[in-house]
Amino acid sequence: MAESEHEFVGLANYLHLVTDPGFLPALGNTLALIALVLCISIGLGLALALLLERAVLGRGVLRLLVISPFFVMPPVAALIWKNLLMQPTSGFFAWIASLFGVPPIDWFASAPLIAIGLIVAWQWLPFACLILLTSLQSFDREQREAAQLDGASALAILHHLVLPHLARPMAIILMMETIFLLSVFAEIFVTTGGGRASTNLAFLVYSQVMFQYDIGVASAAGVVAVILANVIAFFLVRAVGRSLDA
Amino acid sequence: MSLHSSSFGRSAAHWTPNAHAQFLRHRVDDPSVGAAFIVAFPLLWALLASFKTELEAVAFPPRFVGFSWSLDNYRQVLGESDYLGALRNSIIIAGGSSLLTLLLGVPAAWAMAFAPTRHTRALLLWMLSTKMLPAVGVLIPIFLFYRDWGLLDTHLGVALLLTAGNLPIAIWMLYANFKEVPGEILEAARMDGASLTQEILIVLAPMAAPGLASTFFLIFTLAWNESFWTLNITTTDATTLTAFIAAFSSPQGLFWAKLSAASMLSIVPVIVIGWLCQRQLVSGLTFGAVK
Amino acid sequence: MSNIVLERVSKRFGDTLVTDNIDLVIPAGKFTVFVGPSGCGKTTLLRLIAGLEDIDQGRLLIDGADMGQTPPAARGLAMVFQSYALYPHMSVRANLGFALKVAHTPPRDIAARVEAVAKLLDLSALLDRKPAALSGGQRQRVAIGRALVREPKAFLFDEPLSNLDAALRSQMRIEIRRLQQDLGITAIYVTHDQAEAMTMADQIVVFREGRIEQVGAPLEIYRRPTNRFVAGFIGSPCMNFLSGARAAAFGATTIGFRPEHLRLDASGELRGVVRTVEHLGNEALVHVQLEDDTMITARCTEDTALHPGAPIAFTPDPASIHRFDQDNRALDVG
Numbered sequence: 127m128a129e130s131e132h133e134f135v136g137l138a139n140y141l142h143l144v145t146d147p148g149f150l151p152a153l154g155n156t157l158a159l160i161a162l163v164l165c166i167s168i169g170l171g172l173a174l175a176l177l178l179e180r181a182v183l184g185r186g187v188l189r190l191l192v193i194s195p196f197f198v199m200p201p202v203a204a205l206i207w208k209n210l211l212m213q214p215t216s217g218f219f220a221w222i223a224s225l226f227g228v229p230p231i232d233w234f235a236s237a238p239l240i241a242i243g244l245i246v247a248w249q250w251l252p253f254a255c256l257i258l259l260t261s262l263q264s265f266d267r268e269q270r271e272a273a274q275l276d277g278a279s280a281l282a283i284l285h286h287l288v289l290p291h292l293a294r295p296m297a298i299i300l301m302m303e304t305i306f307l308l309s310v311f312a313e314i315f316v317t318t319g320g321g322r323a324s325t326n327l328a329f330l331v332y333s334q335v336m337f338q339y340d341i342g343v344a345s346a347a348g349v350v351a352v353i354l355a356n357v358i359a360f361f362l363v364r365a366v367g368r369s370l371d372a
Numbered sequence: 373m374s375l376h377s378s379s380f381g382r383s384a385a386h387w388t389p390n391a392h393a394q395f396l397r398h399r400v401d402d403p404s405v406g407a408a409f410i411v412a413f414p415l416l417w418a419l420l421a422s423f424k425t426e427l428e429a430v431a432f433p434p435r436f437v438g439f440s441w442s443l444d445n446y447r448q449v450l451g452e453s454d455y456l457g458a459l460r461n462s463i464i465i466a467g468g469s470s471l472l473t474l475l476l477g478v479p480a481a482w483a484m485a486f487a488p489t490r491h492t493r494a495l496l497l498w499m500l501s502t503k504m505l506p507a508v509g510v511l512i513p514i515f516l517f518y519r520d521w522g523l524l525d526t527h528l529g530v531a532l533l534l535t536a537g538n539l540p541i542a543i544w545m546l547y548a549n550f551k552e553v554p555g556e557i558l559e560a561a562r563m564d565g566a567s568l569t570q571e572i573l574i575v576l577a578p579m580a581a582p583g584l585a586s587t588f589f590l591i592f593t594l595a596w597n598e599s600f601w602t603l604n605i606t607t608t609d610a611t612t613l614t615a616f617i618a619a620f621s622s623p624q625g626l627f628w629a630k631l632s633a634a635s636m637l638s639i640v641p642v643i644v645i646g647w648l649c650q651r652q653l654v655s656g657l658t659f660g661a662v663k
Numbered sequence: 664m665s666n667i668v669l670e671r672v673s674k675r676f677g678d679t680l681v682t683d684n685i686d687l688v689i690p691a692g693k694f695t696v697f698v699g700p701s702g703c704g705k706t707t708l709l710r711l712i713a714g715l716e717d718i719d720q721g722r723l724l725i726d727g728a729d730m731g732q733t734p735p736a737a738r739g740l741a742m743v744f745q746s747y748a749l750y751p752h753m754s755v756r757a758n759l760g761f762a763l764k765v766a767h768t769p770p771r772d773i774a775a776r777v778e779a780v781a782k783l784l785d786l787s788a789l790l791d792r793k794p795a796a797l798s799g800g801q802r803q804r805v806a807i808g809r810a811l812v813r814e815p816k817a818f819l820f821d822e823p824l825s826n827l828d829a830a831l832r833s834q835m836r837i838e839i840r841r842l843q844q845d846l847g848i849t850a851i852y853v854t855h856d857q858a859e860a861m862t863m864a865d866q867i868v869v870f871r872e873g874r875i876e877q878v879g880a881p882l883e884i885y886r887r888p889t890n891r892f893v894a895g896f897i898g899s900p901c902m903n904f905l906s907g908a909r910a911a912a913f914g915a916t917t918i919g920f921r922p923e924h925l926r927l928d929a930s931g932e933l934r935g936v937v938r939t940v941e942h943l944g945n946e947a948l949v950h951v952q953l954e955d956d957t958m959i960t961a962r963c964t965e966d967t968a969l970h971p972g973a974p975i976a977f978t979p980d981p982a983s984i985h986r987f988d989q990d991n992r993a994l995d996v997g
Contacts, residue, residue: 174411177404188404190647191412197642198415199597201618202635206418209628216430218417224433251411305503312599316618328507332604335512345512356501490677556748559715564762564809565736574765578752 139346146343148322148330156326156354159243160307166247168299171254172292176284178255179262196252200312207245208234208317234317238324242313250306254299261295262288308355327351415639422446422632429629445633455634458616461527462638465602465612466595469531473542473591474584476535481546482572486555496547499540507537507600518605525607533605534595542591549583550576589649593642613638665726665739665816665849666691667712672721674707681707683873685721689817689851690866694843697853698860699870699896706821708870709853713742713819725816736762741810742819745826747802749794755781755805756790762813780808783842800831807839817849824859836863857897861885869893891991894919900948902985903959915986915994922948922962924983931978933959940969951975 143149178188195203211218212233220230233241265288273283311328318324320333327347334344409416420436421429428439449455484492514533515524523529553576561575577584599614606615617631617638667689674682682704689695697705710716712723714735723731730738741762749758756777757764763773781787784804794802803823810818820839824832840863843850854860860867861881869876869884869892877884877893888894894902902919909932910918925933935953942965949961949969961977963969986994 174404174407177407180404186647188408190643191408193647194412194415194639194643197593197597197646198635198639199614199617200599201603201614202639203414205617205631206414206635209631210417210421210429211414216432216434218434221433248411248414301500305500309507309600311507312603312614312618315599315603328600331511335515341512348510348512360501554746554748556744556746557750560742560744560748560809561750561761562715562735563713563740563742564765564813566761566765570765575750579750 139342142343143346151322152325152327152330155239158239159310159326160304162243163247163250163307164303167250167254171251172258174255175258175262178259192255193252195249201316203249204245204313204316212241238318238321242317242324245313246310250303257295257299258292261292265291304358418632418635421629422636424629426627426629445630449630449634449637458611458613461610462596462612464527465530466592469534469595470588470592472535473538474588477539477542477546480543481550484547485550486558500544503540511604524605525609527610530601530606530610533601534598538591538594542587545587549580553579586649589645593646596642667817668724670722672711672718674711674716674719681873685875691849692847693865694850694863695866695868696860696864697868697870698857701855703870704873705853705870709819709821709851713740714738739816740819741813741815743806743810743823745822747806749802749805751794754791754793755786758805759808759812776812780811784808799827803835820852822854858899869896889993891917891987894985900960905957913984913986916989917987919985920979920983922960924980925961925977928978929976931976933977935975937969937971937973937975939971
């Protein structure tokens with residue numbers, strides 16, 4: 127980071143960035159990672175919340191188990207998954223695969239983005255689940271009973287009554303998770319350490335600075351990340367703001 | 373479970389083996405139990421690994437119970453590495469920044485909740501949207517400023533950044549909480565002659581105590597787990613547990629059992645408190661939109 | 664005993680003028696009631712006097728001193744809120760003593776004054792309870808006690824009885840009024856309930872849309888409303904209004920007469936059909952549809968046999984007819 131003479135270069139850094147072969151993949155990775163994590167955490171979170179809502183015994187213990195990943199610091203989560211679960215020779219998943227006679231997956235070599243997505247989704251699953259669970263528990267029991275008397279099936283009740291009831295908490299989950307997912311960093315840092323297939327914008331900026339010492343392009347990437355964040359924020363905050371007002 | 377043991381004590385006659393079997397079957401049949409265990413499995417598996425030797429930890433097929441339980445990993449982590457130093461730094465930084473966040477967030481949330489203008493709502497939303505800026509977007513300027521100001525690798529430097537990052541979330545949570553407090557009570561305090569400080573400390577704070585606690589805890593957890601700034605602007609003096617743990621990813625040391633032990637030590641405190649506060653946490657996080 | 668004077672007081676919220684050029688004297692030692700429909704500015708005016716809102720224009724004088732910029736507590740006024748606004752985390756004792764505590768009154772004096780007020784309001788047995796463990800009426804008394812402890816120059820009441828049930832409300836009306844008279848303290852009481860205004864006030868101030876419509880003693884306002892709004896707002900059931908030819912006969916745009924000023928008279932000029940009868944036991948309220956479809960209400964004795972659908976005719980007491988011009992101002996008072 128040697129100080130050279132200051133010179134205004136116009137949009138040159140942005141040109142470099144956009145023509146950088148790593149830029150578009152990083153942009154795509156950022157969006158794919160967010161989409162993947164949102165789908166998994168909300169989908170499984172809803173399933174889990176529906177299960178937990180009916181659990182009668184040992185609720186406290188079950189909740190402790192379910193909530194615990196949220197409190198795990200990202201590097202720890204990433205290391206546990208990478209070394210103890212996804213490790214292709216001795217990991218737990220490799221053992222499961224061997225039980226079925228399938229060759230183990232070398233997660234970080236063959237599907238790094240999905241692997242990272244799984245780790246991040248695991249961390250955000252409790253958040254989605256807990257909010258949906260709380261919302262489910264406030265669902266009017268009489269409404270459900272009335273629907274049952276009307277002969278509605280469990281699936282119909284879920285579709286027509288429960289899911290609309292969950293629209294607002296889902297909007298909140300969407301907003302909160304997106305806020306944090308835009309800047310996923312540590313999970314990439316400790317697992318793949320970058321690479322075309324798993325670098326998101328946050329990590330791209332980091333590697334531009336740390337490995338290529340290119341502050342100009344890194345700053346440009348930072349600005350692009352900020353713009354992206356604002357574009358997403360603009361729509362998200364409007365949608366959620368409306369649902370909060372309702 | 374205390375319920376069952378007490379009923380067992382009082383009326384042993386009703387607690388037949390049959391009932392016991394039924395109880396067990398119910399527990400095992402309940403799919404939520406299995407699901408919860410699957411969610412927590414990575415952690416439980418790491419917990420198990422933390423009691424194994426390094427060889428047992430990488431054994432294939434994996435060992436579930438057939439290994440020699442030992443606390444050696446914990447002994448080594450506590451004794452040999454600078455775990456305690458990192459723990460100390462984490463506590464200072466997370467605690468300090470959380471306190472600072474509350475110190476700044478409470479007056480801001482007070483103003484927004486009790487003296488709103490027509491722009492308050494827009495301001496709140498805008499504030500939250502700044503939270504979406506990836507921290508990395510300002511890494512370079514912050515790094516350069518901090519280098520010039522001598523704040524790199526200092527507790528204060530990291531704590532200030534985490535405060536700035538968590539403030540929007542904190543203000544949102546506090547705002548949602550304060551909105552639940554009837555404004556007339558604060559006006560009554562004003563009529564009674566309470567100063568603004570007294571109004572906030574003696575009247576508002578006790579009423580909003582659960583909200584303050586859950587905000588503090590969430591902010592503390594976020595600060596505790598923050599792993600961008602802690603990895604990038606600390607090197608030795610202010611390295612936190614996140615940086616300490618991240619160092620285990622270096623390929624030369626495959627000490628997974630020890631890593632597991634260190635991981636457990638770094639997360640157990642937050643998990644325990646988190647479990648205790650989960651209800652307030654949810655209502656705080658959802659800004660009162662989910663009851 | 665303090666008097667409060669408002670001089671040309673205005674307050675805006677955004678584009679709406681909530682109080683418009685208010686001139687008003689609140690006499691010392693008297694019970695003044697602000698009454699009007701919701702949104703008329705009465706509560707805002709009370710809050711301006713209390714100092715909870717800032718006055719945009721005009722002056723507020725308390726005992727002759729300009730207090731417009733003085734912080735609330737320094738104005739020496741005490742307020743009883745609609746929701747009581749008790750501090751939920753403090754005992755009744757701490758609630759009562761809070762103002763004295765923040766004013767650094769010696770603990771012994773605080774204790775003595777709290778005990779005295781508790782005795783006066785029959786709260787002595789409840790001093791160590793939290794507000795949540797009190798009934799609505801008890802909370803109300805604590806709220807009043809909290810105001811009393813400070814020995815204020817004036818009491819401000821913001822619809823304090825609206826959360827109580829009917830029986831308790833009329834009991835508290837009498838208690839508050841008695842307390843105010845015993846202590847001879849200046850009081851301002853905001854309500855939307857004209858019956859509360861009539862029964863409690865020495866002076867009633869009727870508000871509408873940020874302006875004062877009329878100021879006067881209850882009976883004066885009841886008997887001599889200066890405009891149609893006041894005539895219709897004060898009194899229950901509300902005054903009957905007729906316009907057109909019947910009013911023109913009296914040289915007015917509108918005439919009004921109260922339900923009790925209608926006399927059953929088979930040859931009366933107000934003819935119509937009984938629609939509903941409300942039996943109150945001591946009297947009956949008869950709702951009548953006149954021939955031109957105007958609805959009027961009459962107060963009759965219960966021994967009058969009246970059935971829905973029966974024809975009926977009245978004569979209004981000519982001495983009690985109120986006449987209004989095209990601007991709804993009372994033409995004369997009589």
